[in-house]
Amino acid sequence: MHEITPDLPAVRPDRKAGPSTGRFNRWHLASGALALLVAVPLMVVFSGWLQPSTEVWSHLAETLLSRLFINTIKLVLGVGLGVVLLGVSLAWLTARCDFPGRRLFDWMLMLPLAIPAYVMAFVAIGLLDFAGPVQSALRDWLGVGNYWFPQIRSTGGVIFVMVLVLYPYVYMLARTAFLTQGRSTLEAAQTLGYGPVGVFWRVALPMARPAIVAGTSLALMETLADFGTVATFNYDTFTTAIYKAWFGFFSLQAASQLASLLLLFVFLSLMTERFTRSRGDYHDTMRSALTTRFSFQGWRGWGITTLLGLFFAIAFIAPFIQLCLWAFAAISEELDARYLGLLYHTLLLGLLAALVTTACALVIGFSRRYQRDRLTALTATIATLGYALPGSVLAVGIMIALTQADNLIHAMLASVGSATTGQILGGSVFALVLAYVIRFMAVAHGPVETGLSRIKRSVPEAARTLGATPRHVLTKIYLPLLRPGLFTAMLLVLVDTMKEMPATLLMRPFGWDTLAVRIYEMTSEGEWERAALPAITLVMVGLLPVILLVRKTLQDR
Amino acid sequence: MKTTILALLGLALSLPAYAADPDTITVYSARKEHLIKPLFDAYTEQTGVQIRYITDKAGPLLARLKAEGANTPADMLMTVDAGNLWQAAESGVLSPVESEALNQNIPAHLRDPGNQWFGLSIRARTIVYSTDRVKPANLTSYEDLADPKWRGRLCLRTSKKVYNQSLVAMMIARHGEENTSQIIEGWVANLATEPFSNDTMAMQAIVAGQCDVAIVNTYYFGRLQKEEPDMKLALFWPNQDTTGVHVNISGAGVTKQAKNRDGAIQLLEWLSSEQAQQQFAGLNMEYPINPAVAADAVVAAWGDFKADDLNVAQAGKLQAQAIKLMDRAGYR
Numbered sequence: 001m002h003e004i005t006p007d008l009p010a011v012r013p014d015r016k017a018g019p020s021t022g023r024f025n026r027w028h029l030a031s032g033a034l035a036l037l038v039a040v041p042l043m044v045v046f047s048g049w050l051q052p053s054t055e056v057w058s059h060l061a062e063t064l065l066s067r068l069f070i071n072t073i074k075l076v077l078g079v080g081l082g083v084v085l086l087g088v089s090l091a092w093l094t095a096r097c098d099f100p101g102r103r104l105f106d107w108m109l110m111l112p113l114a115i116p117a118y119v120m121a122f123v124a125i126g127l128l129d130f131a132g133p134v135q136s137a138l139r140d141w142l143g144v145g146n147y148w149f150p151q152i153r154s155t156g157g158v159i160f161v162m163v164l165v166l167y168p169y170v171y172m173l174a175r176t177a178f179l180t181q182g183r184s185t186l187e188a189a190q191t192l193g194y195g196p197v198g199v200f201w202r203v204a205l206p207m208a209r210p211a212i213v214a215g216t217s218l219a220l221m222e223t224l225a226d227f228g229t230v231a232t233f234n235y236d237t238f239t240t241a242i243y244k245a246w247f248g249f250f251s252l253q254a255a256s257q258l259a260s261l262l263l264l265f266v267f268l269s270l271m272t273e274r275f276t277r278s279r280g281d282y283h284d285t286m287r288s289a290l291t292t293r294f295s296f297q298g299w300r301g302w303g304i305t306t307l308l309g310l311f312f313a314i315a316f317i318a319p320f321i322q323l324c325l326w327a328f329a330a331i332s333e334e335l336d337a338r339y340l341g342l343l344y345h346t347l348l349l350g351l352l353a354a355l356v357t358t359a360c361a362l363v364i365g366f367s368r369r370y371q372r373d374r375l376t377a378l379t380a381t382i383a384t385l386g387y388a389l390p391g392s393v394l395a396v397g398i399m400i401a402l403t404q405a406d407n408l409i410h411a412m413l414a415s416v417g418s419a420t421t422g423q424i425l426g427g428s429v430f431a432l433v434l435a436y437v438i439r440f441m442a443v444a445h446g447p448v449e450t451g452l453s454r455i456k457r458s459v460p461e462a463a464r465t466l467g468a469t470p471r472h473v474l475t476k477i478y479l480p481l482l483r484p485g486l487f488t489a490m491l492l493v494l495v496d497t498m499k500e501m502p503a504t505l506l507m508r509p510f511g512w513d514t515l516a517v518r519i520y521e522m523t524s525e526g527e528w529e530r531a532a533l534p535a536i537t538l539v540m541v542g543l544l545p546v547i548l549l550v551r552k553t554l555q556d557r
Numbered sequence: 558m559k560t561t562i563l564a565l566l567g568l569a570l571s572l573p574a575y576a577a578d579p580d581t582i583t584v585y586s587a588r589k590e591h592l593i594k595p596l597f598d599a600y601t602e603q604t605g606v607q608i609r610y611i612t613d614k615a616g617p618l619l620a621r622l623k624a625e626g627a628n629t630p631a632d633m634l635m636t637v638d639a640g641n642l643w644q645a646a647e648s649g650v651l652s653p654v655e656s657e658a659l660n661q662n663i664p665a666h667l668r669d670p671g672n673q674w675f676g677l678s679i680r681a682r683t684i685v686y687s688t689d690r691v692k693p694a695n696l697t698s699y700e701d702l703a704d705p706k707w708r709g710r711l712c713l714r715t716s717k718k719v720y721n722q723s724l725v726a727m728m729i730a731r732h733g734e735e736n737t738s739q740i741i742e743g744w745v746a747n748l749a750t751e752p753f754s755n756d757t758m759a760m761q762a763i764v765a766g767q768c769d770v771a772i773v774n775t776y777y778f779g780r781l782q783k784e785e786p787d788m789k790l791a792l793f794w795p796n797q798d799t800t801g802v803h804v805n806i807s808g809a810g811v812t813k814q815a816k817n818r819d820g821a822i823q824l825l826e827w828l829s830s831e832q833a834q835q836q837f838a839g840l841n842m843e844y845p846i847n848p849a850v851a852a853d854a855v856v857a858a859w860g861d862f863k864a865d866d867l868n869v870a871q872a873g874k875l876q877a878q879a880i881k882l883m884d885r886a887g888y889r
Contacts, residue, residue: 234715524614
């Protein structure tokens with residue numbers, strides 16, 4: 001493993017400006033503290049191993065595990081391939097090419113992000129299964145049994161739905177990467193005679209690799225941790241075993257043990273990726289607004305437009321219309337004054353979580369920038385692991401950690417003679433936001449880290465040499481340059497928090513219902529149609545930040 | 558950043574400390590909000606007692622109860638199946654309640670023999686069939702659906718749903734593991750398509766012609782019927798000459814660490830009383846637990862049936878065995 005990087009001298013000339021590697025310092029402290037925050041609930045999950053649950057294990061091993069592993073591998077490969085192909089090619093088209101309607105597609109292609117995966121799943125099944133309108137129309141037209149239609153409730157169907165909702169992670173990160181690639185490099189390649197294809201493969205793609213990897217690992221962590229989507233498809237994956245152990249066999253221990261295996265797998269994958277990633281940094285701080293796009297005119301341009309339009313219709317318009325129809329049917333029954341409260345809670349929690357999580361991710365990002373040692377790599381990886389656990393398992397881990405903290409506080413208060421009972425941290429907004437931070441650190445970390453990686457080290461160093469204070473370097477150099485990355489991070493966390501279900505359900509203060517809670521209330525007993533109104537409201541609320549963000553990146557370009 | 562954290566801390570600490578308050582009852586509920594809120598509101602109006610609640614799945618709620626221990630704010634746990642109540646009692650978070658009113662309002666087989674939990678409504682799981690393609694005379698029992706004459710004609714919901722786990726657990730209690738296993742294997746062999754993730758999809762599949770019979774909870778049928786009154790689908794009450802229709806309960810228990818135990822017991826008694834039962838069951842088209850209360854008119858129109866009178870605690874006791882059996886039989 002080679003982690004000493006070519007561009008970073010082991011000992012820095014200016015000790016004040018850059019902390020040295022190897023010694024424990026405040027960056028270690030900061031990233032260590034954040035890692036600890038995430039590690040505590042993870043340790044609760046790992047503590048499941050303290051109690052044996054051989055009975056559940058032997059049953060699962062006998063009957064299900066091999067199929068679950070195979071299904072999970074299929075899913076990860078399929079979704080991974082799908083999001084990379086879709087995300088990267090769409091990002092390349094909108095960031096580096098020009099065709100009719102390109103400015104619209106710029107932001108429209110991010111919209112599927114606002115649709116929760118479990119909502120997409122029930123819309124897809126509702127539309128495309130045997131009893132759905134599409135196949136019913138085919139039957140009316142061609143007669144029963146006279147047509148072929150793919151089985152939607154299948155491996156392919158699950159992958160299809162997951163790719164549609166998860167590709168925006170790759171799209172957004174890759175797009176920002178393509179947009180910020182220096183025009184000098186790209187134009188040099190063009191001057192050397194590369195066409196759009198050559199520039200893409202030889203220059204742009206390798207340079208965007210960290211962003212693509214970051215987006216893909218987000219998508220895959222979500223795939224591995226997903227329960228809602230696969231449950232709607234009744235598709236058995238590793239999380240099925242986790243929930244079977246917990247809800248079926250009433251063994252939270254066995255569920256924790258299974259979940260910790262999942263976690264270990266993700267941890268090892270992430271560490272491997274971090275240690276083997278080529279350290280050739282691509283620093284481009286030049287704005288690339290003047291870079292010429294590859295222009296597609298005439299039938300080629302319109303061909304691209306048609307294809308993207310078709311894709312957008314499938315990924316967003318069709319589910320959106322279906323949701324609208326259902327919502328319309330249920331609106332008189334569903335819409336009441338409490339919607340304002342739901343909206344308010346959803347937005348407030350989302351914004352709080354977005355701000356705090358992004359700030360934490362920035363601290364970790366700086367730690368990794370200044371401290372390229374194993375300790376920091378380890379703490380940074382741990383701090384992002386919350387995303388890899390199934391939501392309910394993590395939520396219970398956090399909840400148990402918090403109630404233990406409560407019990408500890410009570411014990412301490414009792415020892416000084418003031419007896420108290422009840423919840424202190426548990427059931428508070430603080431606790432809930434903490435849970436979001438732990439869960440979504442990885443989501444903010446990706447964009448922040450890729451943003452930081454393209455700021456040339458020499459720029460802040462030069463500023464320091466010229467006498468700028470650390471504060472100035474932060475506010476005048478880092479933050480402006482990081483703006484697209486920070487906005488992406490905040491947007492992703494905001495949208496993810498608004499969609500988040502298990503932690504919100506378990507840890508919300510009394511009366512703090514959100515739109516996701518409302519969706520749960522309806523879907524838990526299969527009332528998909530009634531869930532459409534909160535779902536569509538969630539999508540609409542999610543659209544606002546998406547559009548804001550795109551405005552922002554358009555300006556920055 | 559600092560101000561954000563300070564603001565958050567301030568917000569957290571400014572929240573009212575939850576002290577024991579005789580005028581407030583706190584409920585952890587796996588039953589959906591819109592099925593409990595109208596009743597809670599009515600109770601508050603009548604008695605002035607406030608009810609706070611939080612809704613989630615039974616598993617996480619139970620984990621929370623256990624973790625909070627003596628500091629839990631919850632006075633009552635509410636679930637939508639007997640298995641989870643049985644498990645809650647088993648893990649020691651509930652406490653027995655001796656109440657004349659509860660014993661009178663709730664038939665003995667629909668509450669815990671140890672008095673730790675009580676049924677509040679009945680959920681019947683029965684057979685639904687296509688009126689186009691099936692003659693009701695050809696239907697007899699759950700067991701009969703394993704007969705080869707139903708090959709390629711059966712739709713089922715996933716075995717991961719607790720309603721199916723309870724059904725199979727009760728079959729094990731009646732027939733033993735060996736026989737039940739054969740029945741389940743027969744079901745799997747008769748499936749027209751992969752099991753669905755919910756009952757409504759199974760019924761829609763019958764309407765669309767993908768299969769002819771399915772096993773569903775009656776209130777899902779009621780909901781679908783309300784949307785499409787003309788659908789060619791009808792309920793059949795199986796096992797009328799033998800064990801009766803499989804029933805589960807939606808119910809509740811008082812927590813061991815309840816701060817307002819008396820209040821919780823009174824609420825429980827009120828929920829099982831004649832004045833609350835009509836609405837409690839009616840809101841979701843379920844059957845009232847209290848035999849003195851008539852079912853909702855729509856529900857009553859489906860006809861009377863003989864229900865299984867084995868204590869629903871069996872569903873919890875045999876749940877793990879049922880899941881293992883279904884896994885081995887390849888019932889997904």
